[in-house]
Amino acid sequence: MGETVLVTGGTGYVGGWAIVALLERGYDVRTTVRTLEKADAVRAAVGASERLSFAAADLTKDAGWDEAMQGVDYVLHVASPLGDENSTDAEALIVPARDGALRVLKAATRAGVRRVVMTSAANAASPASYKEDSVTDETLWTVDDPSLPAYRRSKTLAEKAAWDFIDSYDGPTELTTVLPGAVFGPILTANNVGTTQIIQRMLTGKMPGTPKIGLEVVDVRDLVDLHIRAMVSAEAGGQRFLGTGEFVWMRDIAEALKSRLGEQAKNVPTRQLPNFVVRLASISDPALKAITISLGRRNRHSTAKAEHILGWKPRPAAETVVECAKSLIAQGAVRR
Template sequence: MSGRVLVTGGTGYVGGWAIVALLERGYDVRATVRSSGKEALVRAAVASEVDPGDRLSFAHADLLQDEGWDTAMDGIDYVLHMASPLGDESSRDADALIVPARDGTLRVLRAASRAGVKRVVMTSAANAASPTSYTAEGVTDETLWTIDSPSLPAYRRSKTIAERAAWDFMAASSGGTELTTVLPGAVLGPVLTADNVGTASIVQRMLRGTMPGAPRIGLEVVDVRDLVDLHIRAMTEPAAAGQRFLGTGPFIWMGDIAKVLGDQLGDAAAKVSTRVLPNVVVRIASILDPSLRAITISLGRRNRHSTAKAQRVLGWVPRPAEETVVDCAKSLIAHGAAS
């Protein structure tokens, strides 16, 4: 393959693996970072999997500011917009997440359009294509849009609103830039460095024994390597233009994740608790621990998403959740991040 791809959020868990996969496929990559001090960290993380040589460069740009984005887009063929503003999910101010996510996405799209980028692939979330009611169950697909409500967690609202804003912008744009969105589930899998484990922190906490039990929450686990593969397929497939693609994996309860770790890792999983926490215990704990508030409404819920479209249009098939979970744990152990 040839071409130059801009990856926003090069310091992120998914962004790092995207850089690796693009380099392995022969692309030149430019990654956005907020400061030059992050460049060496990204390069070292990527080098653990592939030699970046002179095919990895950096641009300084912040989703909260206009400056730097035109320079970042110069000479770029494709954009993987994976960056998400940092925020406190437990904060009662939802706009702290919503406004930066929406405005940052629009900054990226405006700059991409001005530069004549061929296609932007934006990372949204499966929760942007889910029933608003957490009591509803069933299988949904990309045709469903989450109806925004102040009762929803701020992160879910930010992803839905940002993706909506992206599609509204493209509908009003007269340029030739195309948009595709990818809606992942719970992203796990190997880590590139102990300093940035991203959402793999779920498995990390289990291995460290800091999770006294597993809440009855189900995850649609997608391997970070499979998710990146989906983005790249969506980036180049002509039929993917103007489409949403769910990138979820198999559904698995957190209690079953703990059991898989115990069964597959032996002594390395000695601290993993396979106890399933009663819902009432989690709800009481959330009164004292604000970080738990966002998950209480998911207790016992079994909503699932269909990836039939991604399989049909892009030929994408995710690996088993058990394989992803074990690879994630082994990677954390190998990087010294499990104790």
């Protein structure tokens, strides 16, 4: 094919699957890692290929990004700086996410890259009131509010900074953003379970019950497919695309695992925890505190734009979570 794609964060969950999909489609792939010592771990996860190369670059530092962009046609910016998404220190998450996105974009424009496809989050296109039962699309921007979880604010502000930069830029490089929901699916290695930790915790029995939290489940393979479609489609430049999947409650996920995995899912809890119990527990558990804002919320996002323009269609949520669980078990990532 003769085209080179830079994937930021090759050690990440989405980054690893992006590398796999691009290699399968015949692209040359370069991926960034914070240090080149991590290259062997990436090769072990995605498979060795002479069309895969590495560049040392850290989203929190300027060094290495110009070199990483040399000869690159497209960029999939799927990486995020490391941080605790349950942190109450907003600036500790917002600043590196925003500055990292700008580092990638500035280096890409200096190199004349054709298009950067950046991973944002569906939470960057959600209504101000989390009590609303509504369906929103890409035209909505989340209003930044200090009361929102720091991680959600960081994704919104990083994407907004990226668009503000492109609006002030006069050159050939285009920007497209993809806004995923809850990303599950098979893992490539037990050393990196990514966002599948929720399924992992359910399988190990570490959850006493399921909170009334709704998730728009998207398979990591479908999410990567959406990124690649957005990368090559002539109509996708300058666009936002929601990449959410089917809306399901966590209890629905638990029941799907129970019904399809049998004995392997014996520790999965199906009892739904009352909202007041979750709120009480959140007083001493930061991880729970971050999700209380979503208890009982049924806000959903429309993927009509991605389906119409890009021909994208996500698979059913139950299929994704079951394959995710089977993968976690097969890779030895479930220890009771």
